[in-house]
Amino acid sequence: MSFKREKFALMKKIILDQKDISKIKRRRTFAIISHPDSGKTTITEKFLLLGKVIHQTGIIKPKRFKKYTKSDWMDIERQRGISINTSVMSFSYLGYHINLLDTPGHEDFSEDTYRVLTAVDCCLIIIDGSKSVESRTEKLMKVARIKKIPIITFINKIDRNTYNYIKILDDIERKLKIFCVPINWPIGCGKLFKGIYDIYTNKISLFTQNSLIKVIKKNIFLNHNDFFLRKYLEKNEILQLLEDLELIQSCYNSFNKRKFLQGKETPLFFGSALNNFGIKNILNKIVLWAPYPKIRNSLTRKVFSIEKYFSGFVFKIQANMNPKHHDRIAFIRIVSGKYTEGMKFYHVRTKKIKIIKNAVNFIAGERCLIKKAYPGDIIGIHHMGDIKIGDTFTEGELINFIEVPKFAPEYFKIIYLKDSFQQKKLLRGLKQLSEEGVISFFQTFIDRSLILGVIGKLQFDIVLERLKIEYHVVAKYRKTDISIIRWISSTNKKAFEIFKKENDLFLAYDNDNEIIFFTTNIFKLNLIKSQYKDIYFSEMKRF
Known part of the structure; x- marks a missing residue:
């Protein structure tokens, strides 16, 4: 061609033929995002169980997967119980092809998560019912809102002591700036958690300690004298449920798929991922409501x-x-x-x-x-x-979809070797790790010292361990006073050459041989800016 x-x-x-178009319409590509320890990885595992990719819990990553990923064998990950990389997983469910991206929850790896949000059509946000909306969730939601990504929300861990449910909804609307539409509603919480009432199908799913779900009486018209309800619930539990539902009906809108797809409102579900309670309902609704790839x-x-x-x-x-x-x-x-x-x-x-x-x-x-x-x-x-x-x-067209920004690192250390014969290995390792977009490294103009820059401090430990395991390089750090870097450029070539000559002690090359200026504080940066009007200082770099 x-x-x-x-x-x-x-x-x-x-356009493609109808057979291919029908395949596109059965694609669902979504990310799971949350604050750390909200149950994201557990939910991912339950989805894989439903997709029959795995057949028992605790084996999201098979043994032979260890040769493909760091997540199984990095000591630091096992010790801290966190994910450091986005996992991409595909499986079939109910005739649909699911592309699931499980993102890192820890804020030190936020750049990876932000980029993932450019690649999905929907997000599932997990909120720990015992903690309500946390800071990391707020930051992720800001990115999702900018991109107008449809959001489904799951309130997890309701079999533990939780916040007041109405307060959680208020927190979501106030902190995440999105309207809530409860799809189901819990009966009790913690040790008194009895089950879930589905507002739209009038079904009650009972929660049992052996994790079995029993659905009772379709089309229930809730009444505190209902014989079937009295068989499973105490009178005060029925009355509380009636009161909650009356409040929901008066304060919250009914589900509107158009507003959901516009990112204006989020359907909200309750359950327990650890006990596999309510998870199937979530995946069913993702298949039913999440958009297929369009524009x-x-x-x-x-x-x-x-x-x-x-x-x-x-x-x-x-x-x-x-x-x-x-x-x-x-x-x-x-x-x-x-x-x-x-x-x-x-x-x-x-x-x-x-x-x-x-x-x-x-x-x-x-x-x-x-x-x-x-x-x-x-x-x-x-x-x-x-x-x-x-x-x-x-296939030939000159288009570009995104310019992914890389933000200036916030923390810096000098990285060096005991064994100078490993310098080539070190440079190779830093180059490859920096290509992932999470860390940055710079070589100074004068003495070629290596400066490592990261968004979160935990990355320093990750880099040393990955260098040791993946590249067989033992490196160390020493402190530096550097606290700010800026990428520099100018349309005035003569002015740019003068600037480089007069400030070579504070210049370095990044991995792409672009020049950065580094300094110890914002005052010195502003002083330099005032002295060199023709130089542009950028805290962001476009990939």
Whole structure:
């Protein structure tokens, strides 16, 4: 096929055949986001159980997956009980193809989560019922609102002592700035938790200690004298439920799918992930309500999923998914067309053509070679360092979907070696880890010292451990007074050369050989800005 630009005026009007379009309509791509320890990983596991990907709890990642990911064998992750990378998982459920992205909860890994939100069509937010809305959830929700991503909310751990349920809804509306629509409502909480009443189907699901769910009497008309209810619930529990439902009816709107898809309101569910109570209902509603892949805005035009020609963008890069080979995988969200084995990708940034024969997808952590993939799917392709986060791939059209921002690091240390013979290994390791977009490293102009910059302090420990395990490099840190870096540029070449000559003690190269200025405080930065009017200082870099 020709890659001439003028052909695309016609090409973009061509759509896929109905068989392929029907496959797109059965795609659901969503992320699970939450504050740490809200039950996100447990819910992911329950979804995989429902999708029959795994057959018992505690094995989200099979044993042979250990050679592909750090999550199983990093001591620091086991010790702290956190996820440090987004997991991409695909499975089938009720005839639908589910693409699930389980994101890191810890704020030190927030950049990974923010980028994931560019690649999904819906989000499931998990809130710990015993803690209500927490700070990390607020920050994630701000990003989701900017992108107008539809949100489904699950209040977890209601079999423990929880906040007042109405207060949780008030917190969600006040802190997350989104209207709540309760779909079901709990009966009791903690040790007195009895079950869930479904407001829209008039069913009651009873909670039992052996985690079995018993649904009683369809089309219940709640009444404190109802014989069936009195068989399972105390009179005061029925009266409390009646009172709660009356309040809900008067204060909250009924579910409106259009407003949900616009990101204006969130359907809200209650349950217990650990006891697998209410999880199936959530996945059923994701399948029923979440949007299938439709339209994505590029920087030049809207791209429809049903267009015939392939397009997609890189939202994540992972180094060393197979530590034995130091491989790198670029994760591509397909936007339009379809991937077929051996097809040609046009790499828009580099203007080069790649033939892709070994794209993979992910099922509970295992990589599988694939022959076809459709919009909404996440595919992984191997690369040798020539792909960056934010890159766009097409069949020839010159479009770009996103410019992923990289924010300036907030914490800095000098990283060095005891054994100088490992310097090449260290540089290779830092380069590959920085390609993931989570850390930054810089080499100073004068003495080529290595400065490591991170968003969260926990990253310092992660980097040392990954260097040791994945690259066999033992590195150490020493303190530095650096607290601020800015990427610098200028349209005045002469002024730029003068600035570099006069400030070389405070300059360094980043991984892409772009120049940064570093200093110890904002006062000194402002002073330099006032002295060099032709130099532009940016705290953000576009990939």
